[in-house]
Amino acid sequence: MSRPVQQFKAQAELSTHNLRLRATIQTALEKYAVVRDTNRRAFQDYQAARQAAAEIKWEAINHLDRYLEQFVSKLEARGTKVHWAGTGRLAREIILGIIREKKARSIIKSKTMTSEEIHLNEALEREGFEVVESDLGEFIVQLNKETPYHIVFPAMHLTRGEIKELFNRELAADASDNPEELTRVARRVLRKKYVGADIGFTGANFAVADAGMVSITENEGNARLTAALPKTLITLLGIEKVLPRLEDLALFLPLLATSGTGQPLTCYNTMYGGPRQPGESDGPEEWHVVLLDNRRTELLADAEQRDSLHCIRCGACLNVCPIFRNVGGPAYGTTYSGPVGSVITPHLRGWQDWKHLSFSSSLCGACTETCPVKIDLAHHLLQNRRKAVTQKSSLAGKLGFKLFAFIFNRPRLYRRVAPLGRLGQKLHPLVKGTRLDPAYAWTKSRATPQIAPRTFREFWRERNLHEIQQRPMQETKGQNQI
Amino acid sequence: MNEREKILARIREALTVQAPFPGEPRAPGQQRPSPAQVRKWLPPAADSFDEQLALFRQNATSLKADFYALNLRDELKSRLLALRDAEDWRKIASHSGELTDLGVSALGVPVLKTDSGYDINELEKCDAGITECDALIAQTGSVLVANRSAGGRALSVLPPHHVVLARRKQLLPDLPAAFELLKQKYGCNYPGMISFITGPSRTGDIERILVLGAHGPRKLTIFFL
Numbered sequence: 001m002s003r004p005v006q007q008f009k010a011q012a013e014l015s016t017h018n019l020r021l022r023a024t025i026q027t028a029l030e031k032y033a034v035v036r037d038t039n040r041r042a043f044q045d046y047q048a049a050r051q052a053a054a055e056i057k058w059e060a061i062n063h064l065d066r067y068l069e070q071f072v073s074k075l076e077a078r079g080t081k082v083h084w085a086g087t088g089r090l091a092r093e094i095i096l097g098i099i100r101e102k103k104a105r106s107i108i109k110s111k112t113m114t115s116e117e118i119h120l121n122e123a124l125e126r127e128g129f130e131v132v133e134s135d136l137g138e139f140i141v142q143l144n145k146e147t148p149y150h151i152v153f154p155a156m157h158l159t160r161g162e163i164k165e166l167f168n169r170e171l172a173a174d175a176s177d178n179p180e181e182l183t184r185v186a187r188r189v190l191r192k193k194y195v196g197a198d199i200g201f202t203g204a205n206f207a208v209a210d211a212g213m214v215s216i217t218e219n220e221g222n223a224r225l226t227a228a229l230p231k232t233l234i235t236l237l238g239i240e241k242v243l244p245r246l247e248d249l250a251l252f253l254p255l256l257a258t259s260g261t262g263q264p265l266t267c268y269n270t271m272y273g274g275p276r277q278p279g280e281s282d283g284p285e286e287w288h289v290v291l292l293d294n295r296r297t298e299l300l301a302d303a304e305q306r307d308s309l310h311c312i313r314c315g316a317c318l319n320v321c322p323i324f325r326n327v328g329g330p331a332y333g334t335t336y337s338g339p340v341g342s343v344i345t346p347h348l349r350g351w352q353d354w355k356h357l358s359f360s361s362s363l364c365g366a367c368t369e370t371c372p373v374k375i376d377l378a379h380h381l382l383q384n385r386r387k388a389v390t391q392k393s394s395l396a397g398k399l400g401f402k403l404f405a406f407i408f409n410r411p412r413l414y415r416r417v418a419p420l421g422r423l424g425q426k427l428h429p430l431v432k433g434t435r436l437d438p439a440y441a442w443t444k445s446r447a448t449p450q451i452a453p454r455t456f457r458e459f460w461r462e463r464n465l466h467e468i469q470q471r472p473m474q475e476t477k478g479q480n481q482i
Numbered sequence: 483m484n485e486r487e488k489i490l491a492r493i494r495e496a497l498t499v500q501a502p503f504p505g506e507p508r509a510p511g512q513q514r515p516s517p518a519q520v521r522k523w524l525p526p527a528a529d530s531f532d533e534q535l536a537l538f539r540q541n542a543t544s545l546k547a548d549f550y551a552l553n554l555r556d557e558l559k560s561r562l563l564a565l566r567d568a569e570d571w572r573k574i575a576s577h578s579g580e581l582t583d584l585g586v587s588a589l590g591v592p593v594l595k596t597d598s599g600y601d602i603n604e605l606e607k608c609d610a611g612i613t614e615c616d617a618l619i620a621q622t623g624s625v626l627v628a629n630r631s632a633g634g635r636a637l638s639v640l641p642p643h644h645v646v647l648a649r650r651k652q653l654l655p656d657l658p659a660a661f662e663l664l665k666q667k668y669g670c671n672y673p674g675m676i677s678f679i680t681g682p683s684r685t686g687d688i689e690r691i692l693v694l695g696a697h698g699p700r701k702l703t704i705f706f707l
Binding site: 024027028031032039042043044045046048049051052054055056058059061062063064065068069078083084085086090134135136137140153154155156158159160163179180182183187190191195211212213219220221222224225227228229239244246247249250251253254261264265266267268269270271272273274275276277280281282283291293297298300301303304306307374 | 484485486488489490492493494495496497499500501502503504505514515517519520522523524525526541577596597598599600602603606622624629630633634635636639640656657658660661662664665672673674675676677678679680681682683684685686687688689690691693695696697698699
């Protein structure tokens with residue numbers, strides 16, 4: 001078993017037995033579901049909006065070279081420095097290079113999952129830089145030395161009591177567990193960091209090709225401050241974030257908000273076109289935009305699964321997924337968790353270590369149904385399973401299925417073997433739930449399905465015998481009825 | 483080959499195989515959605531001015547922003563003075579503009595102007611930021627600002643209270659209209675920052691409980707003249 005599989009199993013075991021954690025998650029997601037449904041209903045034609053969004057993303061991804069070049073040339077025309085990074089390592093080197101050149105010490109970050117993907121914070125801290133996450137949820141998990149639990153709600157697994165204890169311990173605060181008071185504490189601490197930061201660092205929700213602008217969606221105002229105050233701004237984004245036209249945002253901003261947090265529109269939707277221009281009163285003197293591939297082009301080369309690059313990272317599929325809701329984000333061990341994470345991670349990080357994620361799904365299809373850009377995630381999970389076994393299936397699995405096919409293709413043999421199964425089932429309770437049980441992985445937490453007491457053939461033979469005996473009576477009955 | 487060329491080459495190579503179009507195959511010549519179509523899908527926006535105003539008021543109120551439609555410009559001064567006294571403003575920040583100049587002149591407190599550079603620490607000490615805007619959007623209750631129209635990037639987000647002074651003709655029905663306006667107004671020379679501000683800054687990161695004033699303003703007041 002690979003390490004990610006072991007980690008998934010161990011963490012899932014912990015989370016599913018932690019009833020308090022599950023209650024916290026369910027409460028949060030139920031609140032989300034109520035507002036999401038209200039605001040989806042407010043659309044005059046939500047399904048048409050979804051279809052149009054899927055088509056626009058299709059257009060963007062299937063002409064990615066053209067739109068990226070347009071985006072970049074518009075950005076460069078206004079003095080933005082654009083960097084291309086084929087791998088996460090290269091992106092880290094580019095970013096470190098900028099920070100060193102600026103002789104910077106402190107970096108303020110607004111929420112970006114792409115930086116989690118390239119493990120940027122660890123790299124920066126190893127080099128002795130101070131990195132502060134400014135999104136409240138990210139700030140909390142950073143203080144708690146964790147990774148985000150969810151791509152949109154990073155600290156959803158913590159209760160206000162736990163956050164109070166964390167703040168009082170790490171920030172020497174003297175706060176109650178009132179969320180408003182806790183938010184004030186974070187605001188006060190982070191204000192100082194903003195004013196003193198040398199570098200601002202953001203992610204992006206959309207890269208708008210025709211306007212050459214980066215669009216950032218948020219609620220707190222932390223990205224607005226990050227892109228306004230420090231002298232140098234760095235923005236990291238995946239190459240798949242492209243949208244063809246600025247007016248496409250009229251559709252995508254409300255779709256992202258409704259699916260992401262349930263709101264009609266998030267508090268700040270901001271488009272940035274360049275560093276401080278002559279005659280402008282503020283903004284960064286330098287803006288560096290780092291475009292990251294990191295094997296996205298491999299996913300692009302898979303025409304069948306290319307549309308998984310349409311994802312706008314709203315997190316809606318995580319919120320409805322029965323697996324995610326119960327095992328939680330950390331079990332995945334990936335930057336992008338839930339159904340979309342299970343679909344893309346094997347492409348981005350290798351099949352052997354990450355194929356198990358596509359098997360940990362009930363294929364219920366809730367993800368497909370909720371996706372605002374209509375990615376058929378459940379189908380992609382199935383395709384991943386197929387790819388995983390054609391690439392490399394386990395020897396035991398192969399032999400098992402060969403034996404299965406051998407027996408089931410030979411009726412005589414099958415009839416002889418079937419009673420063995422019943423015998424096995426009678427003996428099974430002796431070992432059930434112990435390590436000696438060959439089906440331990442299944443039976444330790446599930447009831448074993450009962451093998452029918454007789455086969456269909458046996459049933460049919462008995463029934464016919466019975467009928468022959470009963471026939472004269474039935475015939476009389478029939479005559480009477482006529 | 484440099485990194486840019488390598489990535490673009492990989493993209494072009496990948497795209498030589500066609501991916502299936504989502505949903506029904508598109509009819510030849512079928513256009514991308516027009517603003518008029520998008521308008522029919524999004525949440526409804528009202529037609530007449532009065533309905534739009536009522537919708538904006540309703541949305542702004544549910545977002546916990548304060549909205550006042552004022553009849554006379556003199557009323558603006560008295561309203562601002564009332565805010566100054568209620569919140570004990572000692573220093574405010576603003577930018578040059580017809581409406582901001584009018585409003586600020588009446589306040590009688592020191593004013594930090596952000597038009598041509600300023601000290602961040604000074605702006606941080608201000609009790610309110612008073613700005614103009616590009617548009618108000620009835621459909622969402624949003625205020626549309628750009629750094630060129632609203633005194634830069636930080637003025638509308640750093641002080642704890644953001645006061646917006648908007649004109650009647652700036653009221654727009656919906657998001658497609660807002661993007662049409664941006665295109666007309668700025669064309670191919672977009673400003674460094676454009677922001678749709680939809681209510682005061684907020685967070686739900688602690689148990690999904692709404693808290694106002696996360697990093698940006700705790701209060702958003704919109705005067706409609």
